[in-house]
Amino acid sequence: MVLDKLFAGLDVSTQSCKIVVINLKSRNTVLVDSVNYDIDLPQYKTKNGVAQNRAEGVSESDPRMWVDAVNMVFDKLKKSNVSIQQIECISVSGQQHGLVALDQNGNLSRSMSKLWNDFSTLEECQILTDKTGGPDKMIEEVGNSQRTGYTAAKIFHMVRHEPEIYSKTTILFLVHNYINWYLTGGVCVMEPGDLSGMALWNPKTQKWSEKVIHAIDAGLKAKLPDIQPSTRSIGRISSQLVSQYGFSPDCRIDAGSGDNMYGAIGTGNVVPGIVTISLGTSGTAYTFINEPYVDPSGEIASFCDSTGNFLPLLCVSNLANGYNDILKIHNISHQDFGVLAGRTPPGNEGRLLLPWYMGERTPDIPKAAPLYFGFGLDDFTPENLGRAVLEGHILNLFDGFQRMPVQVSEIRLTGGLSQSPVWCQAIADIFNSETVPVKGEGAALGAALHAAWVWTNENDKKISIGEVAEPFVSFNESLRVKPIEKNVSIYNKQKELFRSLSRRVRGMKGDDPFEIRSQMILKQ
Numbered sequence: 001m002v003l004d005k006l007f008a009g010l011d012v013s014t015q016s017c018k019i020v021v022i023n024l025k026s027r028n029t030v031l032v033d034s035v036n037y038d039i040d041l042p043q044y045k046t047k048n049g050v051a052q053n054r055a056e057g058v059s060e061s062d063p064r065m066w067v068d069a070v071n072m073v074f075d076k077l078k079k080s081n082v083s084i085q086q087i088e089c090i091s092v093s094g095q096q097h098g099l100v101a102l103d104q105n106g107n108l109s110r111s112m113s114k115l116w117n118d119f120s121t122l123e124e125c126q127i128l129t130d131k132t133g134g135p136d137k138m139i140e141e142v143g144n145s146q147r148t149g150y151t152a153a154k155i156f157h158m159v160r161h162e163p164e165i166y167s168k169t170t171i172l173f174l175v176h177n178y179i180n181w182y183l184t185g186g187v188c189v190m191e192p193g194d195l196s197g198m199a200l201w202n203p204k205t206q207k208w209s210e211k212v213i214h215a216i217d218a219g220l221k222a223k224l225p226d227i228q229p230s231t232r233s234i235g236r237i238s239s240q241l242v243s244q245y246g247f248s249p250d251c252r253i254d255a256g257s258g259d260n261m262y263g264a265i266g267t268g269n270v271v272p273g274i275v276t277i278s279l280g281t282s283g284t285a286y287t288f289i290n291e292p293y294v295d296p297s298g299e300i301a302s303f304c305d306s307t308g309n310f311l312p313l314l315c316v317s318n319l320a321n322g323y324n325d326i327l328k329i330h331n332i333s334h335q336d337f338g339v340l341a342g343r344t345p346p347g348n349e350g351r352l353l354l355p356w357y358m359g360e361r362t363p364d365i366p367k368a369a370p371l372y373f374g375f376g377l378d379d380f381t382p383e384n385l386g387r388a389v390l391e392g393h394i395l396n397l398f399d400g401f402q403r404m405p406v407q408v409s410e411i412r413l414t415g416g417l418s419q420s421p422v423w424c425q426a427i428a429d430i431f432n433s434e435t436v437p438v439k440g441e442g443a444a445l446g447a448a449l450h451a452a453w454v455w456t457n458e459n460d461k462k463i464s465i466g467e468v469a470e471p472f473v474s475f476n477e478s479l480r481v482k483p484i485e486k487n488v489s490i491y492n493k494q495k496e497l498f499r500s501l502s503r504r505v506r507g508m509k510g511d512d513p514f515e516i517r518s519q520m521i522l523k524q
Contacts, residue, residue: 006030006086007455008077009447010070011093012179013259014061014115014281015049017069018444021082024452027471032441033076035069037061048281051112057119057359057366060112063100066175067182074245084246088459089233090183091451092256093263093443094176096197099154102171102178106186109169110162114154117282117317119359119366121153128156131215135298141209143202145298148359148366149315150199156216172223174198176256183253185238188225192304193257193311195227203304204292230255230306233454254454257306259443260286260313263414264305266446267438268473270466273409277427278442279417282361283319283397286311287406299362300403306450307465314400317361320417322370322389325357330382337386338422344387346429347490350374350517351384352497353392354505362400363502373501374517390422394430395498401431411435412475414442424479429487430495436480438473445472493520 004025011018015038021031035041037049044065045052051060077084097116103109114120125146132138138146146153151174158166173181174194181188196203200212213220228234233252242249260278263269269276269288278284286303293312294302305311327337356368375384411433417423418437428435446469453468496516503510 003083003086005088005455006082007448007452008087008090009093009262009444009449009451010073010090010179011259011262011441011444011447012066012070012095012175013049013443014095017066017073018441019073019077020441020444020448021077021087022445022448022452022472024456024468029440029445029472031077031080031082032444033073033080035072037065037069040072041065041068050115055120059115059118061098061115062111063108063113063175063178066179070179070182074241078245085248087247087251089252089254089451089455090237091254091262091447091454092176092179092183093259093261093447094174094179094194094256096174096194096258096260097149097151098175099151100173100175100178101158101165101169102173103168104170110158110165113175114157116149118154119148121148121157122366124153124156124160128153128212128215132211136296138212139294139296139298141202141211142199143196143204143292143294143302144199145364146199147361147364149317149361150197152199152212152216155220159217166217169223171225173225174258176258177225180234180253180256183237183241184235185240187235187253189228189234189255190225191228191230191255191257191306193230193261193306196303197258197301200224203302203310204294228255229308230257230261230304231308231454231457233458252455254451255306256447257450260284260303261306261311262446262450263442264288264311264446265307265449265465265469266440266442266444266473267412267414268469269412270307270469273407275404275406275408275411275433276442277397277411277413279319279413279415279423281320283316283393284313285397285401285404286313287404289405293405295403297403299364299400312404314397314404315361316397316400317359318355318357318396319393321357322355322393323417326386326389332382334420338420340383340386341390341422343383346391346426346487347494347520348384348387348391350521351379351388352494352501353388354498354501355389355392355396363506365506371501371505373513390426391430391494394426395495398430398495399499399502408433413437419476419479421479425481425484428481428483430491432483432488434480434482437476439476440474490520
């Protein structure tokens, strides 16, 4: 009897570690499980997966926590009804940009990893940009601007402020590369997708930037692993994990990638025209294209995807934070929020929020603060604030998205807020596109699908990623919505208002926000 082949995806995200196991032959998901760092690994004393009591702007986690979480989900897998020996390949999705440093013995040379939302490297970004010849030259070198979220400035911060740690570091990893290193027992490689977000390597030219590397340290390149394609496996699972959990010694580990690359696969975003919007701690919007795209402003990230194509991506740092806070402050549930927001009309009668509660990535303002516009003294009611938070976060995302090189055919939502009717409709109206939430765990499912795709291409037959993904990607059709024409008209004016305010508060030229607000109120 020939047993069905299974494939596993791990998503090592900011707040949790998830596992999805799929059966490619029967086209079904056989296991979904997860570990929450705060709850299941209390010894690390994290809040939302981040170590506490750090200086302002510092966001870090202990990489050993991620390894412990992987072992915990493997324990859950071992105790489940799934046959571990049938798993042919595992792929890892990791939160992007986090820096993991190892010494020559494979131990952490720096005990903590700076995360994607660490804003402590603003000075390093500016120094690197100046050394490279300014913003335009930097984009020419690496296809992206230098931002605090990216990895290059994290490395430079270590060089400048922790030279002893840097000197004993022999390997510099991203999060998913580190987990791959653990799973394989020591394979040190990177791949183009996650690597794109280091701001050291150019996704268009597919080359390291010698200028940026030397601006950090002439010896840096020796600490960076080799690059291998995203479309191949990198080795077998370690004998230790075979012995500990019962994996087959032939189980392969594929190249893995960043969570956004696998979020695209997990939402079926593998053909032009589809846009995935992820509504989580941060907010992202990205799309599949066949040719590299470099945004002259640097606001749209120039990334490779994990299939040999490209994934232009917009990321805003503020998304669920404002929403979660308003739920907590007013002691309301997700369902209550929908009712609350429904008591105020779209456009909020000219009231607007720039929702920059913490340093913002897009626009690039690490020292940002929120701005409330059009509120009278008696306007700060839960209803008005709820509508302002909802629209402010989506408008902030849209304002950057306008540069995206795509004719949108459909928006697919993933993340915690994607199952909210009020969020779905507001996104459809503001983006003026049909919108539908995707069921399941986007990045973890995308990782499992990638593992199946890579293994099949290497061991069976050539198949497209779309053929693999299509049977597994399902939608919450009850929440599929189309734009409401009246709302679209209101939001077109509100988008002008948001853009004018955003530009003016940053010292740029912009239209008169008071005039736009007057027009908006008259229109409503």
